[in-house]
Amino acid sequence: QKEVEQNSGPLSVPEGAIASLNCTYSDRGSQSFFWYRQYSGKSPELIMFIYSNGDKEDGRFTAQLNKASQYVSLLIRDSQPSDSATYLCAVDGGGSYIPTFGRGTSLIVHP
Amino acid sequence: DTAVSQTPKYLVTQMGNDKSIKCEQNLGHDTMYWYKQDSKKFLKIMFSYNNKELIINETVPNRFSPKSPDKAHLNLHINSLELGDSAVYFCASSQEGAYEQYFGPGTRLTVT
Numbered sequence: 001q002k003e004v005e006q007n008s009g010p011l012s013v014p015e016g017a018i019a020s021l022n023c024t025y026s027d028r029g030s031q032s033f034f035w036y037r038q039y040s041g042k043s044p045e046l047i048m049f050i051y052s053n054g055d056k057e058d059g060r061f062t063a064q065l066n067k068a069s070q071y072v073s074l075l076i077r078d079s080q081p082s083d084s085a086t087y088l089c090a091v092d093g094g095g096s097y098i099p100t101f102g103r104g105t106s107l108i109v110h111p
Numbered sequence: 112d113t114a115v116s117q118t119p120k121y122l123v124t125q126m127g128n129d130k131s132i133k134c135e136q137n138l139g140h141d142t143m144y145w146y147k148q149d150s151k152k153f154l155k156i157m158f159s160y161n162n163k164e165l166i167i168n169e170t171v172p173n174r175f176s177p178k179s180p181d182k183a184h185l186n187l188h189i190n191s192l193e194l195g196d197s198a199v200y201f202c203a204s205s206q207e208g209a210y211e212q213y214f215g216p217g218t219r220l221t222v223t
Contacts, residue, residue: 032210043201043214044154086152092210098144098166099210101154 002027004091006102013109019076021105023089026070032092033065033072034099039085048074079109114138115215117202123221124192131178132187132218134202141207143185145177148199148217157200160185161207192222 003026013019021035032051036044050056050063050072062075072091076083086106090099115136124130136143142161148154158177159166165177174190189196202215 034210038152043217045214046211049211088154090210098156098159099212100156103151103153 002030002091002093002100004089004100004102006087006089006105008103008105010106010108013079013107015079015081015109015111017079017109019079019083019107019109021074021076021087021089021107023072023074023091023102024070025072025089025091025100027091027093027100028067028070030091030093032099033063034090035061035063035074036088036090036101037085038088038104044088076107079107081109081111083107084109115202115204115213117200117215117218119218120216121219121221123223125223126192126194128192129188129190130192130220131189132200132202132220134185134187134215136183136202136204136213136215138204138213140204140213141182142205143179143182144203144205144212145185145187146201146203146214148201150198154201157187158185189220194222196220197222 005024035048037047038044048063050065056063060077064073086104088104089102118133145157157171178186199217201217203212205212
């Protein structure tokens with residue numbers, strides 16, 4: 001059974017700091033990795049995706065992928081209180097286009 | 112210009128009732144999904160459907176059934192509601208073969 005593991009948190013960081021969110025996955029055949037942000041009471045919103053080993057940057061967000069270690073992370077630079085949300089890691093089904101979601105990490109950015 | 116919409120937003124009903132949740136997307140996507148998010152925020156796939164294939168998560172009780180009148184709509188029908196069905200249900204869509212999904216606002220179902 002495909003598994004995606006995340007620390008549930010909460011991860012608390014001060015405003016302006018770098019928040020680091022981590023995710024591990026079990027299926028070595030997975031090729032696509034996603035980060036969704038979910039504010040309380042709202043729906044998940046795709047913020048980053050990465051397919052290749054290494055780093056992918058988009059504004060204040062950087063996704064990092066290490067397929068050998070089966071590890072994907074999300075870095076948020078200059079964290080803002082508005083970044084406070086649950087971040088869901090999702091991994092493709094290794095040939096199936098139905099992703100498996102982790103349980104999410106709650107991030108709190110305090111002023 | 113809502114991309115993925117769901118109705119109703121809130122649904123309160125009694126055990127044993129039958130209810131439906133509607134979903135519509137105007138993104139031109141080929142594939143639609145239903146997810147259940149429980150009180151611990153775990154997002155679990157229930158169904159994936161396009162005009163070729165229905166994929167059912169084997170853990171979903173057969174009281175749940177998706178109905179698609181056309182590729183822009185995927186409704187969720189639930190028979191004989193149980194207390195454990197209380198959750199937030201999200202509809203989502205994607206291009207066929209793509210992994211990026213776009214979610215609707217969710218329907219909070221409460222079974223009393």
